[in-house]
Amino acid sequence: MAVQSHYQSRKTVIREQLFAEIGWEDLIPKPEYNNTCAIRVSLALIKCGFTLNGRIAIKKGKYKGKLIEPGQAKLARMLAERQYLGPPEIFPRDDALRSIGNRRGVIAFWNIPDYMSGRGGHIDIVTGAYQACGSTCFWDAKTIWFWPLA
DSSP: OOHHHHOOOTTTSOHHHHHHHTTOGGGTTOGGGOOOHHHHHHHHHHHTTOOOOOSEEOOSSTTTTOEEOOOHHHHHHHHTSTTTTOSOEEEEHHHHHHHHTTOOEEEEEESOTTSTTTTOOEEEEEOSSTTOBSSOOOTTSSEEEEEEOO
């Protein structure tokens, strides 16, 4: 699965470019769409052939009409369903780095300290290179879900 090759990092594609690609220009000024982690992972999965049960449709381009899930928690729970990636490997913060090692996959960080009073989360890809994430890793999160991908 080529999720990594389809993932558009914040480092290479800014939010405005990402939203323009999928026809969401009307959402650019809305602060509730500043966080794009689930959007980026959703789009990478869609480009790999997944059909997600998301909340917002892509409005233009090759994937017009496909649904994106913009929420980290909802996307992670969706991916944990059997018809998607299935149950993740679940790690407490102290075990995640060692257990994931240099594998590649999708990763969800839960209860990140200092983010939304410790209740916030993040979803990303792990590239397999020294536990590097596509955008940002939060290895200090209380719980980490991991789905290995080839």
